[in-house]
Amino acid sequence: MQALDPAALECLAALADGGSFERAAQLLSISQSAVSQRLRALETGMGRLLVVRSRPLRLTEPGKVLLRYARQMQAMRADLSRELGATLGGDERLPIAVNADSLATWVLPALDAIVHAGQRDGYGLELIVDDQDFTHDWLRQGAVLGCVSTVSEALHGCSVEALGAMRYIAVASPALCERLLPQGLDRANFTQVPWLVFNRKDDMHALWVGQAFGLRGPHLMERFVPSTEAHVRAAVMGWGIGVMPEQMAAPWLAGGQLRALFPEVHIDVLLHWHQWKLRSDESPQPLLRTSALDGIGQALTAGARLALRPAPATIASTG
Template sequence: MRLQTEHLATLLAIVDLGTFEAAARHLHVTPSAVSQRVKALEAAVGQVLVVRAVPCRATTAGEALVRLGRQQLLLESETLAVLAPARGARVDLPVAVNADSVEAWFADVLPVVAGWDDVVLRVHVEDQDHSARLLRSGEVLGAVTSDPTPVQGCSTEPLVTLRYLPTVVPALLERHRRGRRVDWAALPVVRFNAKDDIQQRVLDRHGVAEPPPTHEVPDGHGFATAVRAGLGWGALLEAQAAPALASGELVRLGARDHVDVPLYWQRWRLASEPLDRLSAAIRTAAATVATPGRPPGSGRSARAGRPARAATSTTRHTPR
C-alpha cells in the first residue's frame, strides 16, 4: 500500500482548518475533490479517518496519518528552503504553550524567532491536557506541558518551575476574617477555567472540601486584573504578584503557601534544524525565570497524577 502525498496533505488541511470547504480553498481545489481524496485515503487504509463534524477532527487512525503528513510537510518545506532560498520558503512550526508561560517567559522566544527568515511560528495557547492531545494528533510539533511523561514519538526535557502565590486585596480579606483566621470556605475565589485546579489545591491544604463562591476569568491578564479588583483571591505568578505585594495593593494568603509547577518541553523525535533551533530558544528563555531555590528543570520526578506534596506547597498539574 502506498499513501499519496496529496491525500495526506488534504487530510492535514481538513484537520488544521476544520472543514472540507476551508481545506478546498486552501488547496485551490473543489470541496468535491477534497471529499474524493479523503475517501480514497480511507479506502486505502480501510478505516474512517475524519469525524465529519464542525470542526472536523481526526479519528485515532487519522491522527497517525496527520502526524505522517505533518512530518512530510516539515521535511518538504526544509528541503525547499535549502534548494530555493531566494523564493522565501518557510518552515511551519506549530507549538502549544500554556497561557501562564506566554505571560511569564515564552514572549522572550518571539524576538529570537523574529530574526529568522525561514520559519512561520504558530502558537496554540492550550492547557496541559489539550496540549498532549495536540501532540498525539500531530497538530503541533512541540508543547510546553506539566506532564513529564512523553507522548509516543516525542522526547521530553525539563524546562523550569513556575511558582504561584495565593493573593487577595486587603479589603476582601478583612471581610472574611474570623478573628485571626481566614474563612477559606466563604472567601470568593477566581479561577482561570474549569480545568484550573491550582486554587483548589490551596483550599485542599486548608481542609476546604466544598468550593467557595468561584468566579471564572479565562484570560491571563484578565485573571490578574480580577484578583486586583477584589473579585476574589487567586494564585498569581510570583513575578506577576511582586509589584502589587510590594505596594500593598495585594496581600499574600498564608505566608508559607505557594504552588510550584514544573514545566517540560515535549517535541517530536524528528531530525529538523528549525525545530532544534526553536527548542534551543525555548530552553534559553525558560532558564531566565527559575524559581528561587529551584534551578530550571528541578521539577518533580513523580509521574503526572502522583504529585509529590511538600509540607509548604502543593503541586499543580494543569497550568493556565
C-alpha cells in the same frame, strides 16, 4: 503500504485545522471537490476511514496517526526551505501547544528570535493554548509538533526535557482583605471568599487551599475569569483571591495593589518540553543540521532557565 501522497496529507492537515471541507479548501486554495477527492484517495489507499463527516469534522484514530506524520512532513519541509535558502511551496506552519500562564510570562520573550527567523526562512510558528495538564493531548493527537506540559513521560517517537518549575502563590487586593478578611484568611472563612478560576480545567486554587489547610477537595466559591491578563486585573480589582504565577503577581505586589496570602505556601508546577523527533540521531550524515523544531525547543529551554525555578532534577529522556 503504498507511498503516501504529500498533497493528500496536506489535505488531511487542512481538514483537521479547518474543521470543514469548505475551510480546508480555503486554506489550500483549491476547490471543495478537490479536497474530497484527495481525502477519498488517501482513505482508499489506507483502507481506513480517516475523517468522520460531522460538524465539526473529527479525525478517527488512524486519521490522527496520519496527521502526526503530516505535521512532521510540514516541519521537515520548513527545514529544507531554510537549508536551501528558499521557500518551498509557501510558508509552513509549525504548531506547538503551550499553557496560558507560560504564554503570558516567559514564552513570548523566549521565542522572539525564532519568530523573526521564521519570517525570514519561510515558516510560521503557531501557538495553541490549553491548560498545562492538557497540552500533551494535542501532541498525542498529532495536532501539534511540540508542547509545554506537566507530563513527564515521553511518547514513542518524541523527546522530553524538564524546563523548570512555575511557582503559584495566592494573592488578593488590600480592599478585599479589609472587606472580607479583616482577621486574615483561615479555616473558618476560606469558603466564604470568592476564588478566581481560569476555567473548569483549572484546579490551582483548590490545590493551594488543600496545601494551606491540609484539606482534600475543598468546596470553594468560584468566580470564572477565562483570561490570564484579566485574571490578574480581577484580583487587583478585588473580585476574589487569585492563585497565579509569582512572575505575574510580582509588579502588583511591589506596587501594593496585591498582597500575598500565606507567602510560605506555594504550588510548584514542573513543566516539560516535548517534541517529535524529525531525524535520526544515529544517522552519520543527517540531511538537516538543526531542525526548526529543535530551534524552538532550544529557545524555550533557554528562556525557561531564565524565568522559571530550577527543576528538582534534570530530566532528558526519549521515547
